[in-house]
Amino acid sequence: MNGIVSRIQQGRYDSEKNLLNLRNNALERNRADVIDAVNQRLKKIHPKIYQRLVGPLHERKRNNK
Numbered sequence: 001m002n003g004i005v006s007r008i009q010q011g012r013y014d015s016e017k018n019l020l021n022l023r024n025n026a027l028e029r030n031r032a033d034v035i036d037a038v039n040q041r042l043k044k045i046h047p048k049i050y051q052r053l054v055g056p057l058h059e060r061k062r063n064n065k
Contacts, residue, residue, distance in 0.1 A: 011045075014041065014045050020049075023039070042054070
Protein backbone atom coordinates (compact mmCIF):
# COMPACT_ATOMS: atom_id res chain seq x y z
CA MET A 1 0.00 0.00 0.00
CA ASN A 2 3.01 2.28 -0.36
CA GLY A 3 1.60 3.36 -3.70
CA ILE A 4 -0.96 5.65 -2.10
CA VAL A 5 1.72 7.33 0.01
CA SER A 6 3.90 8.03 -3.01
CA ARG A 7 0.92 9.39 -4.96
CA ILE A 8 0.05 11.71 -2.08
CA GLN A 9 3.63 12.98 -1.96
CA GLN A 10 3.66 13.52 -5.74
CA GLY A 11 0.64 15.77 -5.46
CA ARG A 12 -2.02 13.74 -7.22
CA TYR A 13 -4.55 14.30 -4.43
CA ASP A 14 -3.96 18.00 -3.80
CA SER A 15 -7.58 19.09 -3.68
CA GLU A 16 -8.91 19.87 -0.24
CA LYS A 17 -11.72 17.31 -0.49
CA ASN A 18 -9.43 14.46 -1.58
CA LEU A 19 -6.88 15.11 1.14
CA LEU A 20 -9.52 15.28 3.86
CA ASN A 21 -11.16 12.07 2.63
CA LEU A 22 -7.79 10.30 2.61
CA ARG A 23 -7.07 11.59 6.11
CA ASN A 24 -10.41 10.37 7.47
CA ASN A 25 -9.98 6.94 5.88
CA ALA A 26 -6.44 6.64 7.22
CA LEU A 27 -7.60 7.56 10.72
CA GLU A 28 -10.32 4.90 10.57
CA ARG A 29 -7.83 2.26 9.43
CA ASN A 30 -4.96 3.39 11.72
CA ARG A 31 -2.55 3.92 8.82
CA ALA A 32 0.18 6.10 10.32
CA ASP A 33 2.19 6.33 7.08
CA VAL A 34 -0.79 7.67 5.12
CA ILE A 35 -1.72 10.08 7.93
CA ASP A 36 1.83 11.45 7.96
CA ALA A 37 1.85 11.88 4.17
CA VAL A 38 -1.54 13.63 4.14
CA ASN A 39 -0.59 15.91 7.03
CA GLN A 40 2.67 16.83 5.29
CA ARG A 41 0.77 17.67 2.10
CA LEU A 42 -1.88 19.66 3.99
CA LYS A 43 0.86 21.64 5.71
CA LYS A 44 2.32 22.63 2.35
CA ILE A 45 -0.81 23.12 0.23
CA HIS A 46 -3.53 24.12 2.75
CA PRO A 47 -1.82 25.51 5.88
CA LYS A 48 -5.03 26.94 7.38
CA ILE A 49 -6.72 23.54 7.29
CA TYR A 50 -3.59 21.92 8.73
CA GLN A 51 -3.62 24.37 11.63
CA ARG A 52 -7.29 23.69 12.29
CA LEU A 53 -6.97 19.88 12.22
CA VAL A 54 -3.43 19.11 13.40
CA GLY A 55 -1.96 22.08 15.21
CA PRO A 56 0.49 24.95 14.75
CA LEU A 57 2.75 25.06 11.72
CA HIS A 58 5.90 25.66 13.74
CA GLU A 59 6.88 24.85 17.29
CA ARG A 60 7.81 27.86 19.35
CA LYS A 61 11.00 27.35 21.27
CA ARG A 62 11.70 29.88 23.96
CA ASN A 63 14.93 30.58 25.72
CA ASN A 64 14.95 29.67 29.39
CA LYS A 65 15.85 32.80 31.29
